[in-house]
Amino acid sequence: MQPILRVENLSKVYEGGFTALRDVNLELRQGEIFALLGPNGAGKTTLISIICGLVNPSAGKVEVAGHDIIADYRAARAQIGLVPQELKTDSFETVWATVSFSRGLFGKKRNDAHIERVLKELSLWDKKDNKIMTLSGGMKRRVLIAKALSHEPRVLFLDEPTAGVDVELRRDMWRLVRQLREDGVTIILTTHYLEEAEEMADRIGVIRKGDLMLVEEKTALMRQFGQKRLTIHLNAPLSAIPAALGGHGLALGADGRDLVLSYATGAGEAPVSNVLRGLAMAGIAYNDLETHQSSLEDIFVELMREHA
Amino acid sequence: MNLHAIKAIYLFEMARTWRTLLQSVVSPVISTALYFIVFGSAIGGHMAPIDGVEYGAFIVPGLIMLTLLTQSISNASFGIYFPRFIGTIYEVLSAPISYVEIVIGYVGAAATKSMMLGLIILATSTFFVNVRVDHPVWMLGFLVLTAVTFSLFGFIIGIWADNFEKLQMIPLLVVTPLTFLGGSFYSIDMLPPFWRSVTLFNPVVYLVSGFRWSFFGVSDVHIAVSLGMTLVFLAACLVAVWWIFKTGYRLKS
Numbered sequence: 001m002q003p004i005l006r007v008e009n010l011s012k013v014y015e016g017g018f019t020a021l022r023d024v025n026l027e028l029r030q031g032e033i034f035a036l037l038g039p040n041g042a043g044k045t046t047l048i049s050i051i052c053g054l055v056n057p058s059a060g061k062v063e064v065a066g067h068d069i070i071a072d073y074r075a076a077r078a079q080i081g082l083v084p085q086e087l088k089t090d091s092f093e094t095v096w097a098t099v100s101f102s103r104g105l106f107g108k109k110r111n112d113a114h115i116e117r118v119l120k121e122l123s124l125w126d127k128k129d130n131k132i133m134t135l136s137g138g139m140k141r142r143v144l145i146a147k148a149l150s151h152e153p154r155v156l157f158l159d160e161p162t163a164g165v166d167v168e169l170r171r172d173m174w175r176l177v178r179q180l181r182e183d184g185v186t187i188i189l190t191t192h193y194l195e196e197a198e199e200m201a202d203r204i205g206v207i208r209k210g211d212l213m214l215v216e217e218k219t220a221l222m223r224q225f226g227q228k229r230l231t232i233h234l235n236a237p238l239s240a241i242p243a244a245l246g247g248h249g250l251a252l253g254a255d256g257r258d259l260v261l262s263y264a265t266g267a268g269e270a271p272v273s274n275v276l277r278g279l280a281m282a283g284i285a286y287n288d289l290e291t292h293q294s295s296l297e298d299i300f301v302e303l304m305r306e307h308a
Numbered sequence: 309m310n311l312h313a314i315k316a317i318y319l320f321e322m323a324r325t326w327r328t329l330l331q332s333v334v335s336p337v338i339s340t341a342l343y344f345i346v347f348g349s350a351i352g353g354h355m356a357p358i359d360g361v362e363y364g365a366f367i368v369p370g371l372i373m374l375t376l377l378t379q380s381i382s383n384a385s386f387g388i389y390f391p392r393f394i395g396t397i398y399e400v401l402s403a404p405i406s407y408v409e410i411v412i413g414y415v416g417a418a419a420t421k422s423m424m425l426g427l428i429i430l431a432t433s434t435f436f437v438n439v440r441v442d443h444p445v446w447m448l449g450f451l452v453l454t455a456v457t458f459s460l461f462g463f464i465i466g467i468w469a470d471n472f473e474k475l476q477m478i479p480l481l482v483v484t485p486l487t488f489l490g491g492s493f494y495s496i497d498m499l500p501p502f503w504r505s506v507t508l509f510n511p512v513v514y515l516v517s518g519f520r521w522s523f524f525g526v527s528d529v530h531i532a533v534s535l536g537m538t539l540v541f542l543a544a545c546l547v548a549v550w551w552i553f554k555t556g557y558r559l560k561s
Contacts, residue, residue, distance in 0.1 A: 014561060052402040055561055074310070074404040082402055088395035092327060093320075104316025105403040147399065 002066055003027040004079075004155055004186045005051070010060030012046050012210075020046040022210040024060070028203075030154070033177065033187045035197035035218075037300055038207035044190045045085060047207070048157050052082045064155060078106060081153030085160040085190075087140050091133035095124055098132060099146045106151035118149050121176060138169045145176070156180060158189045162196060174200060198296035206303055214303065218296070223264075225299045230261040230272055232279070233288040244282040248275050259286075313405040317413025318420075321387050325421050333425065336375050340429045343371050344436040347493060352437075358495050359526040364437035369520040370492025371433070372426045373454065377487055377512070379425050380455050381479050384418035384462030389475055392466070392558070401560065407553035415463055419455035426451055440523065446531075447522035453538050454515055460545035467558050486512045491520075496528045511541055 005028040012021040021043045028034050038044050049055040051062050053073060062069045067076035090098050099115055119125045122142040127135060132143060141161065148156060158177070162170045177187055177200060191197055197204060197218075204221050206214045216224070237256035248271070251260045259279075263271040279286065325332045348364030355363035391397040400410060433439050441447050462479075469475040490512030496504050507513055508529075518534025521527035527534065552559070 052398075054398055054401050056556060074406075077402060077404040080402065082398070084395075084398055086395060088398060090394070090396060093323075097320075097323070101316050101320050102399060104312045104319075105399060105405065107310045107312045107404050109312065 001029070004030040004065055005188075006061075006063040007047075007051070008061045010047070010050065010062060011058050012043075012050060012055065013058045020210050021050075024207075024210075024212045026205065026212060026215060028155075028186055028188065030186055031181055031184045032202040033181055033189060033200050034203050034205060035201035036188060036190045036205045036207060037194065037197060038190075039304065042207045043210040044207055045159060046210075048082070048159055048188070048190070052080055052157065053077055074107075078151070079154045081148035081151065081156045083141075083144050083148045083156070083158045083161055085163065087137060087144065089132050089140050089143055092131055094129050094131055095119065095135075095143055095146070096128040098143065099150050102147040103150040108151045114152065115146075115150060118146050121179075122146050123172065138165045141165055141169065145173070149180075153185065155186045155188070158187060158191075160190055160192065162191065162193060170196070194297040194300055195295065204296070206300065208304065221299065222294075222296065225294075225302065226264070227294045227298070228263055229292045229294075230263075230275070231290040231292070232259040232261075232275070232286045233257060233290070234259065235285040235287055238284070242282050242284070245275070245278045245284075248278060250275065310403075310405045310409050313403060314409050314413045314416070317400070317410065318417045321383075321414060321417030322420065324387075332421065333428065336379060336425055337428055337432055340371050340375055341432055341436070343367070344433060348433075348437050358498075359524070361524045361526065362437065365433075365439045365524070366495075366520075367493050368430070368433045368437065368439050369523050370487075370490075370516050372429050372451075373512070373516050373519050374484075374487045374492055375429055376422050376426045376451065376454050377458050377483055377515075378479055379422035380418055380458035381462035381465065381483060383421050384415055384459040385466035385469065385475055385479075387414045387418055388463055388466035389469055397559070407549075410553075411460070411463065411549055415456065415459040418459035418462060419452070422455045422459065423451055426455070442525045443522040447519070450515070450519045450522055450534075450538070453542065454519070457538060457542040457545055460542070460549060464545060464548050464552065467552050470558070483512075486510050487516075491516045491528055511537060514538060 007024055007026040010021055010024040013019050024047060036044050046055060050057045051069060053069060064076040065079045069076045099119065103115065119128055122145060124142050124146055127139060132140060135143065161173055180187060189200065201218050204216055204218050205212055234257050238252060239256060241250055241252055249261060253260060261271060261275055347367055352364040357363065358366045391400065465475065465478050489507065490510045496507050496513060499507060514529060514534040514537035517528040518531055518538065521531050
């Protein structure tokens with residue numbers, strides 16, 4: 001199946017010599033949610049800006065639904081909706097007028113029913129006649145999303161969409177994003193909230209200093225890089241790990257009351273059952289067990305540290 | 309051609325005119341009416357006719373041209389500068405729309421507004437002076453050509469400017485003086501020979517002269533020269549706009 005977005009050997013060197021992207025390659029499938037993660041200045045916004053036509057690439061090629069973004073920019077851009085990171089909105093226009101303007105700008109015939117549906121989905125319908133300047137920051141963010149959806153894009157870029165928005169709006173956005181995916185829209189999400197990427201994304205890309213270091217299915221990434229930790233709270237403190245429990249990779253807590261086992265997420269049940277069996281055989285009693293699985297945030301921090 | 313996009317930009321820009329009717333339409337009309345009262349009726353009554361045309365009527369084409377130039381520039385420059393200033397230009401630049409279509413939308417709206425004003429001022433002038441239009445087709449032709457040319461010029465200023473001071477600089481420091489010294493209120497034949505020669509380097513002379521010819525059949529320079537110079541300026545603006553979009557100057561990095 002043809003990818004909805006194909007990026008080949010894309011590089012960007014700004015005037016002054018700053019390299020924002022180095023030889024980036026990426027393919028996205030239709031209807032997936034792709035989270036692009038990276039620290040500030042990693043190149044996330046540059047990548048999105050090139051795909052959307054806001055920044056000129058220095059080298060490489062990008063296709064959207066098979067259309068080259070330069071040679072066939074009309075067809076390529078018609079597929080794309082962009083919600084920028086900053087709240088860039090008009091002030092004196094009404095919500096209805098600005099969303100309708102966006103639809104026209106993208107070459108689509110007037111369709112009041114569609115605009116109404118989008119505004120209702122974003123809880124903006126009762127604000128449709130309000131001037132944008134009267135809206136709160138969260139509402140303005142919804143307006144930007146409505147503008148991006150006004151022309152029914154197949155690819156939607158959400159650049160830090162939940163930065164500075166309240167919990168309710170964040171949940172509304174997650175619901176909307178899932179709905180869009182069910183409708184076949186491909187969503188590219190950049191976010192600083194890694195729990196958001198963990199919750200939403202099908203695949204994760206990690207970019208650092210212009211290098212797309214890693215692109216992986218989220219579940220595979222969690223399995224490959226994730227760690228689990230089992231903490232066993234003992235009835236009586238130990239001064240050292242008994243010889244019978246050697247070879248399991250256990251560590252003793254500072255006060256001797258906890259045994260800690262770290263193992264890979266994909267290692268299955270064997271490490272845990274082996275340790276528990278060893279404890280029973282050594283006659284060591286325990287009163288509680290606690291497990292912790294590393295989050296995407298832990299993995300991200302670890303990846304950044306490894307490649308620092 | 310993305311006609312929906314052109315229409316969207318055009319209507320969006322025109323909507324600003326209706327929202328700010330007082331500033332956009334009423335204010336320039338009142339200013340020009342004051343010119344008619346002061347120069348046309350009060351002072352003009354003591355002036356001898358120029359080339360057989362009453363002074364009050366003689367200044368009508370110049371006053372329309374003054375409004376046409378300043379309004380074309382300010383409308384077009386503000387129209388493109390403001391989205392750049394607040395950041396909403398991202399939407400236009402990421403839309404499936406060609407540079408030509410962007411220019412048609414913004415410049416078309418700016419030119420429409422200034423032509424509307426020009427015609428309103430012409431209508432207003434009839435309340436103060438007896439004015440006639442000998443060549444109405446040429447008059448409309450010059451009106452359209454000048455409005456489009458100077459809206460393009462304003463568009464270029466709106467792209468070039470990176471603050472509000474620069475946005476005002478060219479219209480205030482260059483265009484307005486050139487218009488006042490370009491024969492809006494007098495015939496350049498009234499100037500001493502040296503200053504007459506100097507004035508011929510002022511492009512506004514050709515615009516006012518050609519426009520005045522369409523009203524009264526009298527001009528400072530031949531109509532063909534006026535038309536030619538206007539077309540040259542139009543071509544220069546088109547080349548500058550083409551270069552802006554080709555290089556992404558102040559729009560894309």
